[in-house]
Amino acid sequence: MAALLDPTILATLPCFEAAARLKSFTKAAQALHLTQSAISQQIRQLENRLGYSLFVRQPRGLALTSKGTALYQAVAGVLGDLKQVLQELSEPDAPLQISCPPSFALQWLMPRLHAFQRLHPDIGVRLRAEFHALDRNALETENIDVAIRYTPVTADASHWRVLLDEYLLVVASPEYLRRHPPFATKDWFSSIVLLHDAEPWEGAADLIEWETWLDAVMPGQIDTTKGLQFNLSSLAISAALNHQGVALGRSTLVAEELATGRLVAALGQRIRAPAKYVLMCRQPHAHRTSAFVEWLSYECAQFDQARNT
Known part of the structure; x- marks a missing residue:
């Protein structure tokens, strides 16, 4: 039986890993910048030292034997860990x-x-x-x-x-709500300025978050196209803090403002967000x-x- 840390075996493992992963000696040679014959020689040497076959040579490529599969899983894990450690050590101060x-x-x-x-x-x-x-x-x-x-x-x-x-809730400043006492009615929504995050994620449908909340609470009653539109939730929140209207806040993003009272949840309904x-x-x-x-x-x-x- 080959020694566990036989240097000959260790030297051939990168070639074995590449050949097993790519199912081809030719592709392994290209990946490692070696010749196909060099890869074949390394695999033969490894199989001779181990005393059993690792690959089944097929017309359209290679297949691993059961022992070859077990060895590949172990080698791939070790080489992956080693690569990761070497990368970390090479950039110890990188943020x-x-x-x-x-x-x-x-x-x-x-x-x-x-x-x-x-x-x-x-x-x-x-x-x-x-x-x-x-x-x-x-x-x-x-x-x-x-x-x-x-x-x-x-x-x-x-x-x-x-x-x-994430959850959606209607928020505004206490000052704005004193001027516009909140009611979940069509008349109240007609009297306020809606503040929109117009694109909460890349490719989102227009005004999707207000549409989601209103579809759950007041379906088909409110025109969401009016108001002010921003490309960041932070801008809509800032506008609400400056008494410019009513925003649909994500609970994650307005938690601090709600806790300090700078914003108030105008209506009680909290609706699960679409994202x-x-x-x-x-x-x-x-x-x-x-x-x-x-x-x-x-x-x-x-x-x-x-x-x-």
Whole structure:
């Protein structure tokens, strides 16, 4: 039996991993910038040292034997972990890159980041206010470690993890409501200025959040096309704070204003939003990333519990 840490075996494992992953010696050679014959020689050497076959040679490619499959799973995990550690060690002082919707960053995440810094003073953070669509490839090309988005969760979004649900409620300043005492009637809505986040996520239908709330509470009665439209929830919230009208606030984004009394929930109905906050990571097992995600998940759970009590 071959020695467990036989240098000959260890030297051949990168070639084996590439060939097993790509199901081709030719493609493995291209990926590793070697010749096809060099890959074949490495695999033969590995199989000879182990004493059993790893591949079944087929007319249209390679298939792994049962032992080859077991070895590939182990090797792929080890090489992946090694690559991750080497990348972390090569950039020890690089900040954790977090891409986050501007309003969520301003109203919820940024005020809490000092708590993460107290727990992990060795981890720098760069918060990027962005809301363009992302996928895993974009995380790599844009060097994003953690991405947070507010978006509907569909069946094909399995690469995203739900972070936090969202709810919609009608909010305004106490001064504005003194001038416009709130009633869930068509006449009251006709007398106020609606403040809109016109595009809460990329590709959202026009005025979707007000439409969602009104369809649940007063279906078919209110014209939502009037009022002021903004491209950020923070701007609609700011307009409400400046007594310019009535906004449809997301409970996550207006929690502080409601707690301090700067905004008031004008009507009692809280309606589930058509979107959620979701999370995706480039390297979820990296120390910096896992530390941030663990902290963020805890903060979200605490916030969710507080707003539902």
